[in-house]
Amino acid sequence: MYAPRVLASMLGALAVFAIVTYFLNGSLASTLLQTVICAVLMQVGYFLAVLYLVWKKAREKERQAAALTQLAGDEKSAAKAPPSGLDRPGHFNR
Numbered sequence: 001m002y003a004p005r006v007l008a009s010m011l012g013a014l015a016v017f018a019i020v021t022y023f024l025n026g027s028l029a030s031t032l033l034q035t036v037i038c039a040v041l042m043q044v045g046y047f048l049a050v051l052y053l054v055w056k057k058a059r060e061k062e063r064q065a066a067a068l069t070q071l072a073g074d075e076k077s078a079a080k081a082p083p084s085g086l087d088r089p090g091h092f093n094r
Helices: 003-027 028-080
Strands: none
Touching: 003 028
């Protein structure tokens, strides 16, 4: 989410909301109060969306770290396995 774009979109939505609310209610005080409440709700929604994106990225990084740890563990166990067949030291295939 690109913050300046979100801010511009929120201000545009709030302006439209304020105009429509004023035409429906006819009260400037009621319009102002409802617009402020709408702005707070939009900010809470934006915060929760950013929080979700951060959580999702952290979970993705944890999964990648777990996969790398498992891969490293598999390589260590493969390195500790006894050589078999043609991999034995001293064997020459002629």
